[in-house]
Amino acid sequence: MRLINLDNNATTRVDPWVVKAMLPFFTDQFGNPSSIHGFGTSVAAAVRKARGQLAALIGAELDSEITFTSGGTESDNAAILSALEAMPDRTEIVTSAVEHPAVLTLCAHLEKTRGVKVHRIPVDRRGRLDLDAYRAALNPHVAIVSIMWANNETGTIFPVAKLAELAKEAGALFHTDAVQAVGKLPMDLKSTPIDMLSLSGHKMHGPKGIGALYVKHGVPFRSLIKGGHQEHDRRAGTENTPGIVGLGMAAELALKFMDDENTRVRSLRDRLEKGILRRIPNSFVTGDPLERLPNTANIVFEYNEGDAIPLLLSRVGIACSSGSACTSGSLEPSHVLRAMNAAHAAVRFSFSRYNGEEDVDRVLEVLPAIVEKLRGFRSSGPGKRSAEDLRSGLCLSSRRTGSRP
Numbered sequence: 001m002r003l004i005n006l007d008n009n010a011t012t013r014v015d016p017w018v019v020k021a022m023l024p025f026f027t028d029q030f031g032n033p034s035s036i037h038g039f040g041t042s043v044a045a046a047v048r049k050a051r052g053q054l055a056a057l058i059g060a061e062l063d064s065e066i067t068f069t070s071g072g073t074e075s076d077n078a079a080i081l082s083a084l085e086a087m088p089d090r091t092e093i094v095t096s097a098v099e100h101p102a103v104l105t106l107c108a109h110l111e112k113t114r115g116v117k118v119h120r121i122p123v124d125r126r127g128r129l130d131l132d133a134y135r136a137a138l139n140p141h142v143a144i145v146s147i148m149w150a151n152n153e154t155g156t157i158f159p160v161a162k163l164a165e166l167a168k169e170a171g172a173l174f175h176t177d178a179v180q181a182v183g184k185l186p187m188d189l190k191s192t193p194i195d196m197l198s199l200s201g202h203k204m205h206g207p208k209g210i211g212a213l214y215v216k217h218g219v220p221f222r223s224l225i226k227g228g229h230q231e232h233d234r235r236a237g238t239e240n241t242p243g244i245v246g247l248g249m250a251a252e253l254a255l256k257f258m259d260d261e262n263t264r265v266r267s268l269r270d271r272l273e274k275g276i277l278r279r280i281p282n283s284f285v286t287g288d289p290l291e292r293l294p295n296t297a298n299i300v301f302e303y304n305e306g307d308a309i310p311l312l313l314s315r316v317g318i319a320c321s322s323g324s325a326c327t328s329g330s331l332e333p334s335h336v337l338r339a340m341n342a343a344h345a346a347v348r349f350s351f352s353r354y355n356g357e358e359d360v361d362r363v364l365e366v367l368p369a370i371v372e373k374l375r376g377f378r379s380s381g382p383g384k385r386s387a388e389d390l391r392s393g394l395c396l397s398s399r400r401t402g403s404r405p
């Protein structure tokens with residue numbers, strides 16, 4: 001069975017050119033970039049090159065504004081904790097209700113253990129940030145605003161440059177989790193007031209376990225990981241050189257394929273959305289209809305709950321994901337959908353440059369019958385309970401097989 005990956009917001013296939021670029025750094029080029037001898041210096045040059053490739057992708061002014069980390073989660077943690085440490089007289093954080101757990105879990109922890117005050121800005125039914133609430137939350141006690149560039153579930157894009165401007169007026173630092181936006185949207189950070197930005201390799205056809213934090217020149221920074229002097233004293237620990245080189249190559253390719261993302265990938269996504277809405281009654285697209293990532297379709301099927309649709313699709317070789325918290329045993333919509341006041345679970349289809357029209361056609365071929373079957377089960381069974389039993393059964397079986405990332 002040919003597997004179709006429409007779950008690219010969860011992770012992506014590593015580009016073959018990325019693998020090729022990385023391989024020598026496991027063999028001949030094994031050196032430590034901090035060493036002064038020949039084994040180290042050529043590796044140090046490769047790390048420098050990767051820093052430049054990444055700086056070019058996001059439009060940083062200086063290569064030294066890029067610090068390599070272990071991924072998006074570490075970058076988010078480093079940014080927020082740095083701001084609190086650098087500005088000890090400020091003890092509040094402004095974030096949104098729809099951030100990734102990398103931000104929300106940390107904020108909840110800081111609230112509980114350090115008495116930090118956290119403002120979680122709500123969104124509307126389209127997933128758009130409540131700008132009045134945002135303005136109202138900004139005050140002289142705010143150390144950092146952390147608001148994502150694009151949402152991983154709905155693809156909704158927040159106006160981060162404008163949000164950063166407002167944060168600056170309140171004297172706060174502005175950080176954005178841009179893990180879903182980097183490589184998909186053109187960026188020119190040097191012309192924005194954004195202070196810090198997180199990105200991750202594996203969401204952009206690079207390797208897992210590598211990412212970066214952009215810190216604008218002149219912004220105060222306190223390192224999260226203490227140890228040696230690597231990464232300009234910003235991130236201790238011997239560099240993950242194969243990962244760094246891979247991330248650099250992934251950044252170069254992302255820049256090259258950006259037009260493809262915004263034309264071909266977008267048209268595949270649009271074709272899927274139109275096809276589903278035409279074939280399946282009581283389905284609708286969520287997220288901001290205008291400001292949305294080109295690769296993401298998040299579709300609500302009324303009367304659908306939990307993970308039932310992605311699980312039945314996975315049985316015919318199609319990978320996508322639900323906006324439910326099924327892995328935790330719940331049939332509730334995700335925190336993102338709940339923040340949008342959505343009563344039903346959604347299904348997220350996220351594309352990459354490796355998808356083609358045949359993938360869209362296959363989904364459109366099998367999905368209507370799946371939705372009809374689940375809805376039929378729900379209305380003909382002895383009540384809602386048995387439908388939930390079916391769905392929770394599906395959730396459990398997915399956990400046993402470990403098919404869910």
Ligand SMILES: *Cc1c(COP(=O)(O)O)cnc(C)c1O
Pocket residue numbers: 009010070071072073074100102148150151152177178179180200201202203209210211
């Ligand atoms: C995947 C993701 C992360 C986490 O990145 P990792 O590299 O997996 O730690 C953070 N934020 C967003 C929006 C993501 O999609």
